Amino acid sequence: MDIIQVDHLYKKYSVKQQREGLIGGIKDLIKPIWNEKEAVKHINFCVKKGETVGYIGPNGSGKSTTIKMLTGILTPSSGKIIVNGLEPYKERKKNAVNIGVVFGQRTQLWWDLAIRESLELFKYIYRVPDKVFRENRDKMVELLKLDEFYSTPVRQLSLGQRMRAEIAAAFLHSPSIVFLDEPTIGLDVVAKEQVRKFLREINKEKETTIILTTHDMDDIEQVCDRLLMINDGVIIFDGKMKSFIDAYGNERIITVQFEEPIANIDIDYGDVLSIEENKVKILFQKEKISATQIVQNMSQKYPVVDCHLEEPKIEFLIRQVYEGRELNGNDKIFASR
Ligand SMILES: Nc1ncnc2c1ncn2[C@@H]1O[C@H](COP(=O)(O)OP(=O)(O)OP(=O)(O)O)[C@@H](O)[C@H]1O
Ligand SMILES: [Mg+2]
Incomplete structure (x- = not known):
């Protein structure tokens, strides 16, 4: 069963052009010039329940824009997305019940609250039943090793500690899909390893579908079975992680x-x-x-x-995809050769 369907998804942003100097600034105010930036260009893919998908590409290639559309934060310019039977941008609240989201660059937790209190608040917001809450909370505390700083206010946590708490919050209401946009950014090797191990275990145990964007190929290699590669708004590879590594990542x-x-x-x-x-x-x-x-x-x-x-740097892998080595099986390379 496809839990996510993305059909000809397209997103363009309108960006205000900035003219030079004081006069330019005044002209910008009176008669602004708008340019269009195509961030995601008619992409198609489906994700099955329980899949672990690594979504990679260079800076500015359209990953976060895609994730924001999948989570309902942004509305596509055209095309269609179905997540758990819903169009996320039309039914944002309903969609939020089924999904978890982690944005590595910003926090969803409350700065002044301890993790204990933040999780209680998420329980209330998502109406998580007591029993499910207790089970999930205890599991998170154990797997993500939250106990050492469970009662500490978020503002006093290190980046790695905070990120583990963010991940706990995203999984607390047993969502069927979790989107993680660069959850390991800035983490040290030990913290990265804890996050990867947690994602592997929770996927195995609860069959949670995981969509992960990162610039760290090791994250993808260790967590994901499938790889989607985007370059300049276009999907250039969609296939099994293993066959990609065999062909390009060795x-x-x-x-x-x-x-x-x-x-x-x-x-x-x-x-x-x-x-x-x-x-x-x-x-x-x-x-x-x-x-x-x-x-x-x-x-x-x-x-x-x-x-x-x-x-290997992602840019290097992308160049290799363009150079086009043959892959086995049904993996698709969309890059023009
Ligand atoms: N709010 C916005 N307004 C205008 N342009 C934007 C906006 N957000 C993103 N863009 C542009 O859209 C393109 C895709 O950006 P996006 O954030 O999706 O890239 P990304 O793949 O997540 O990159 P990174 O790896 O740096 O996080 C970029 O060219 C970016 O400058
Ligand atoms: Mg991004």
């Missing part, structure tokens, strides 16, 4: 720093991208060799002092 770049400058290096497990004095940059396939093995291997020849591993 490459890693490691920079190894030696004690002494080296002139040349000969390896058969990757491509040497550059050598600069005592630093060598290597492109390798992570399924064939691990970064640790590379460092071990190199340190047998030259003393290694440091190393740095780069995850």
Whole structure:
């Protein structure tokens, strides 16, 4: 069953052009010039109940605009969305009962209230029955490790603590779908790991549909089975996460720093991208060799002092999609080759 249907969804914003100087400013006031910005360009996709969908794309590609339309915050310029049988922007209140939302960039909690009180307030707003509330609250407190700061006012929480509380609030009323727009932004590795683990577990246990936008490919890889990739308002990839990673996401770049400058290096497990004095940059396939093995291997020849591993950037993955390697199965690549 499709829990979300998106049909030729299109959104344009009207943006006021800003003229230069004082006179320009006055003209802007008297006779403003409006430009149109197409943020989402006729996209189509469906999501089934229980799916975990990673929605990725570079800055300004239209992810948040899509999420805002799916949650009913924005109305599409044209096209149609059905979420849980409702058009979200027409029936915003009804839709809100079925969904949970986390915007990493802004808080939904009350600054002066402790998490305990915020959750009580959400219980009241969403009319969560006592038993369900107790069960969900206890689960969140345990899985998201909220107990250390459960009675602390939100304004005194660290970013990672606050984000865990935001996530608890979004899942409290047992929504069938949760939209998370960059929930791991600014979090350290430990906090990111807690969030990912929680999302995996809750999806498995409650079959909650999860739509996650992020710039961190590891979030997507660890939480999502399916990947939707958007570039400049157009969906360019829709398919299984695994086949995407197999085709595009296997490459890693490691920079190894030696004690002494080296002139040349000969390896058969990757491509040497550059050598600069005592630093060598290597492109390798992570399924064939691990970064640790590379460092071990190199340190047998030259003393290694440091190393740095780069995850593939979303822009790099998008370029690869455009360059178009073949994928297996039914995954769709929409990018023109
Ligand atoms: N309220 C607005 N008014 C005018 N233009 C907007 C508005 N919100 C977004 N845009 C424009 O629409 C485009 C898509 O923005 P959107 O916020 O959806 O991108 P995004 O994929 O979420 O980017 P990011 O990764 O930076 O969060 C951008 O060009 C942006 O400048
Ligand atoms: Mg965004």
